[in-house]
Amino acid sequence: MTLPGATRWRAARAGRATVVIDAADYFRAAWEAMQRARHQILLVGWDFDARIRLVWDDDQPDAPVTVGEFIGWLVDRTPGLEVYILRWDKGALKTLFRGKTLWTLTKWRFARRRIHLKLDNYHPIAASQHQKIVVIDDSIAFCGGIDMTDARWDTRAHLDGDPHRITPRGKPYKPWHDATTALAGPVAAALGELCRERWRLAGGAPVAPPPTHDDCWPPSLAPDFIDTDVAISRTQPHYREQPEIREIERLYVHLIHRAKRRIYAESQYFASRRVAEAIAARLAQADGPEIVIINPVVAQGWLEPIAMDTARARLFQALKRHDRHDRLRMYHPIAASGRAIYVHAKVLVIDEAVIRVGSSNFNNRSLRLDTECDVTIVDDGPRIAQIRDGLIAEHLGRDPAEIAAGIADKGLIATIEALRGAGRTLIPYKVPDLDAVEKWLADNEVLDPEGPAEMFEPLSKRGLLRRLGRRANLWR
Secondary structure (H helix, E strand, O other): OOOOHHHOOOEEEEEEEEEEHHHHHHHHHHHHHHOOOOOOOEEEEEEEEEOEEEOOOOOOOOOEEEEHHHHHHHHHHOOOOOOEEEEEEOOHHHHHHOHHHHHHHHHHHOOOOOOOEEEOOOOOOOOOOOOEEEEEEEEEEEEOOOOEOOOOOOOOOOOOOOOOEEEOOOOOOOOOEOOEEEEOOOEEEEEEHHHHHHHHHHOOOOOOOOOOOOOOOOOOOOEEEEEEEEEEEEEEEEEEOEEEEHHHHHHHHHHHHOOOOEEEEOOOOOOHHHHHHHHHHHHHOOOEEEEEEEEEOOOOOOHHHHHHHHHHHHHHHHHHHHHHHHEEEEEEEOOOOOOOOOEEEOOOEEEEOEEEEOOOOOOHHHHHEEEEEEEEEEEEOOOOHHHHHHHHHHHHHHOOHHHHHHHHHHHHHHHHHHOOOOEEEEEEEOOOOHHHHHHHHOOOOOOOOOOOOOHHHHHHHOOOOOOOOOOOOOOO
16 A cells, blocks of 8 residues: 555655554653664653653663653763753643652753753644654654653553552552554654754754764664655644645545555544544445444543543444444453553554554544644554554453454454453443533534634534535545
8 A cells, every 4th residue: 555645744764663552661762762862862742741750670770760860861971962852832831830840941951051942832722732752863763642741651561550650749540551653764864854843833943953873773672664664644733834734634534445454543532523434434335344443431631521522422423323334343441450541542553554653633633733743654564463463452451363363263343342351351432421512512523623713613614523424425
């Protein structure tokens, strides 16, 4: 499968590439890779917390394990190293006053001039800078859905009562499932270019690209792919000199349309009308693919459940009316105790040939309003299927080989249904009862607009379910 030009900003080579599942492995890999930095580290995120611990099994006693101390230590020991941290501005006040974060940033400002912090306010009202990227010497990049902030660390076991799953204040938090990628080679330089341009748009002085080298790959990571092309796709809203970019939206529609047998997706939300239209078109086809979507039980926060969970219910109801061949399922992962595992991963696997990992969710904001970055790998080897099967095995508490054998024998949905059981497992989504207010909020996309312009257009022109009731021309 080739990706059309409209679905990507750039395709670049990765000498090594790996999909990293859950933050315990990611934080360790980033900690190891940043110790190999010589010239430049770029950290771009929705959130950033200087207090968090990156590793618990520290086998390098000289290297600090909390982010703030670690970055300061890196700069002190590495002459010429410059660190640039860019995060979304709107949540910054809360972040800055968490624990020792303000003190850490003050020390950086006056004692460590080679650590640069900027708040990204270059976006329309209600939009966010949502990319999650780390680039080291333009030699390795991490790009996906994991922010370097609190309440993210977890292992693939998602153990009940894991003593390391605590906030910097010592408060336990819920199990958390997430994903990112590690990419070495020219694709890392491309992501470095993207981050430096974002820094400039946010008001920072121009930053020159650093010299590259081959010594940044972390020892704890085994590559999934060698010498493969990686496509970079973006969402960017129109704002001042910044043009609108909808590559991710086009990518989603294209991939759903091209799937032959199976679509497996993990997303924090399921609230995008355009994604739902593309899925509805495939459900209407007698020979369309099986579709499995992994979602959290409820969205996190106080506002998100009203906006996202209500929209999810309305869209799922509409899609099931198109699902005459019974090929659509939505599941939630739970731990052995029955406690919900929060799904923050943004992963899409098409058949056994394409995997996309990024910062974008299946919601309107990610496709039109927020600033996002996704990466896609197309590969005809066995590794993409193995990554997918590993994710399903993680959720079901099973062996990946059992998942692979089941899918080969009876398909994706039948395998999941056969292996679901007590303890750690996947539970089916059940459409909740919605009151009139919730239905109105969802149907009019009041809290999840499709773009900056829609926030100010009459409600009569909006509609979560528009076009989903039509039998033809459902994807475009």
